[in-house]
Amino acid sequence: MYEFLTGPMFWLSLGTCFIGITVRFVLYFKGLNWQLERVAYKAYPAQGLKGALNSILNWLIPFGTCGWRKQPFMTLIFFGFHIGAVLVPLFLLAHNIFLKEKIGISLITLHPVIADILSWSVIVCAFLLVLRRISLPEVRILTTAYDYFILLLSVAPFVTGLIARYEIGNYSFWLTTHIICGEALLIAVPFTKLSHIALFFASRAQLGMDYAIKRGGMKGKGMAW
Amino acid sequence: MPEGKLCNRKPIETEEELKTLLSDTGGKKYYEEMKSLDVDSGLLWKTIGNTLKSRTKTWLEICAHCGMCADSCFLYLANDCDPKQVPAYKIQSTLGEIVKRKGQVDNEFMHMVMETAWAKCTCCNRCGMYCPHGIDMGVMFSYLRGLCYQQGFVPWELKIGAGMHRVYRAQMDVTDEDFVETFKWMVEENEEDYPGLEVPIDKEGADILYTVNAREVKHYPEDLAEAAILFHLAGENWTVTSTGWEQTSLAMFAGDWAACKMQVESVYEAMERLKPKRMIGTECGHAHRATVVEGPYWAGRSNGKPPVESIHYVEWLAEALREGKLKIDPAKRIKKKVTLQDSCNYVRNHGLKDITREIMSYIVDPGYFIELSPNREHNYCCGGGGGFNGIGLFRPQRNKGLITKRDQIIESGAELVIAPCHNCWDAIRDLEEEYKIGIKWSFLKPIIISMVEIPEHLKPEE
Structure with missing residues (x-):
């Protein structure tokens, strides 16, 4: 089982994720239409690029935009969730040892204590995101079972990973479950809302170009996100 | 029922058609006919296929349902934070649903869509600035209005308005x-x-x-x-x-x-x-x-x-004042608490946030100009934008929608609101009529004329 999961399934899930997400990213930009969106993308490439980067970067900084500052609690749990969700899978020591064995390369690694803190942060923040969904009427009305499913899919590798890491119960069982959850997540990325991993950048870039090219970016100081 | 005589999918093309529709006072017969207007689902789905491309598709798909757009919407605030006024909910339950059902929606649904598109959104685009994904629901509502128009589900006054442009330009x-x-x-x-x-x-x-x-x-x-x-x-x-x-x-x-x-x-x-x-x-x-x-x-x-x-006029005016083409008599500058209404259409949507303030610096005595909060590109819609002012059917909703602006003005303590925008000017006039908060409102032109110095050679002979 372990051999299968770390062999063919590893390649299949990673391939599906990378190829799928690349396809979606490319299709997004190929699908842009200057007349339908009413943005002259090609006429002002420099302004467009500047606007796109501005739009992306500001939103990647905690409290970097008016939107984030307006909702400090959401900002904290949002970044508490996403920072761990991005860094831990990529830079966890165990993942990189595996990578080294598998493909001969490894990335920089997180200190184990930091990895623990970030993993816990993902779980706690996911729990708070659920509470927020339940308690705030303006979020509850939007929430569907699908939203919980996506959250569950995202947090499952962290829960199972931590159980394995603390060696609670049967280590081999939890490690296998962790790998299954991780691979399920990777496969789901291109086909679900998790595609926002890439499409967040695409969507933010588009609105940034819209504001930079058409909606006043060339007048005065540009956009105060 | 197929299309009605007044309410149908055909645009107004002639003066006669326009006059016929105009004679239906308040759109009484028009809205009556709308109750049995069929939805051409095939046309609706075909149009979506041709026009709803990757940007909008992605917006509908990746919306995280986080609700961060909620209090960016002045209508959500004015309606006591009614969850049904959350921008993401409004667009998901209308355009999102039409897409999900591949255009298979009925008359009753389209009535709800029409009300949402014209009475629950003014396309002010403020929500787009507060969405982490950069989802601009105002843009999507504008798109949705196009679908509604094509299907004949459009407020009477706007069917007439569009017809006026077709007939009279x-x-x-x-x-x-x-x-x-x-x-x-x-x-x-x-x-x-x-x-x-x-x-x-x-x-x-x-x-x-x-x-x-x-x-x-x-x-x-x-x-x-x-x-x-x-x-x-x-x-x-x-x-x-x-x-x-x-x-x-x-x-x-x-x-x-x-x-x-x-x-x-x-x-x-x-x-x-x-x-x-x-x-x-x-x-x-x-x-x-x-x-x-x-x-x-x-x-x-x-x-x-x-x-x-x-x-825009404000750009010319600022330039004329800056370059001394128009000179203001300092003694006649405004000496009462005055604020400025930022128009969504040329401030949030065209970056003219500083130019109007430059004008204020020439025409208001120091210490009298007060900003609304929030302001500039973060300012709230006046409450009557996007055609909302002119739709009789949705007048109660519009009047409720004015509350956010009313409270913003009251909070500022301003006695005069300068509104260099016809829609804003109307909305502020109406909010004074409706809520009587004791303010005056004005365009810039009459204010400038009241204080501009007339060059000697242009003065009338005594």
Whole structure:
């Protein structure tokens, strides 16, 4: 089982994720239409690029935009969730040892204590995101079972990973479950809302170009996100 | 039932059709017919297939349902934080649902969509600034209005408005002759006070081509006189065109994109015929957006610009004051608490946030100008944008929607609100009528005229 999961399934899930997400990213930009969106993308490439980067970067900084500052609690749990969700899978020591064995390369690694803190942060923040969904009427009305499913899919590798890491119960069982959850997540990325991993950048870039090219970016100081 | 006589999927094409629809006071019969209007699901789905591409598709798909857009919406705030007013909910439950059902929606559903598209969103685009994914629900509502219009589910006044543009190339039944005659008449009325005042018609190669809002011609002709007086005092070489003079577009509010194109092309043709150095539009927000910001795209101009440089009235005014073409008598500057309404259409959607404040610095005595909070590109819609002001059916919702602006003004303590935008001006007038908070409101032109110094050589002989 372990051999299968770390062999063919590893390649299949990673391939599906990378190829799928690349396809979606490319299709997004190929699908842009200057007349339908009413943005002259090609006429002002420099302004467009500047606007796109501005739009992306500001939103990647905690409290970097008016939107984030307006909702400090959401900002904290949002970044508490996403920072761990991005860094831990990529830079966890165990993942990189595996990578080294598998493909001969490894990335920089997180200190184990930091990895623990970030993993816990993902779980706690996911729990708070659920509470927020339940308690705030303006979020509850939007929430569907699908939203919980996506959250569950995202947090499952962290829960199972931590159980394995603390060696609670049967280590081999939890490690296998962790790998299954991780691979399920990777496969789901291109086909679900998790595609926002890439499409967040695409969507933010588009609105940034819209504001930079058409909606006043060339007048005065540009956009105060 | 198939299409009705008044309420149908066909745009208004003739004066006769327009008059027939106008004679249905308040749209009584029109809305009655709408109750049994069929939805052409095939056409709806085909249109979506042709026009709903990756940007909008992605917006609908990746919305995280986080609700961060909720309190960015002035209608959510004005309606006691009703969850049904959350922008993401409004668009997901309408456009999102139509897409999910592949266009298979019924009459009752389309009634709900129409109300949501015109009475729960003014397309002010503020929510787009508060969404982490950059999902602009105002843009999607504008798109949705186009689908509604195509299906015949459009408020009576806006069906008429779009028809006016198709028939008269103006938002009201104002002909080219009416426009020229009214402008000339208003100039004659003021000639005694301003010797040499004129309105040059169809002058080629002028520095400025001035375009207006048809309701100035029909209801507020003094606005035309004020524009002429200020150009005259500033010594500008200006002109108006006898055809293609209407800058506004109710067709944009209606979602009648073909009429938007017809309208804006009439203005561009005038630009190309008269070859002015610049076009300056009147103090109107949506007119500027229609002709300068969105118009080039409707007309298929790939550089996204009108044929000649086109600026808003506030840009010209700031320039005239800055360069001393117009001089303000310091003794006559405003000496009471005054605030400024930022128009969504040229502030949030065209970046003119500082220029109006520059004007304030020339015309208000230090210490009297107060900002609304929030302001600039974060300002709330006046409450009547996007056609909301003009729809009788949704008047109660519009009046409720004014509450956010009302409270913003009360909080500022201002006695006077300067609103260089027709829609904002109307909404603020209406909120004073409705809620009586004791404020005055004004465009810039009359204020400037009340305090501008008249150069010696332009003064009337005693």
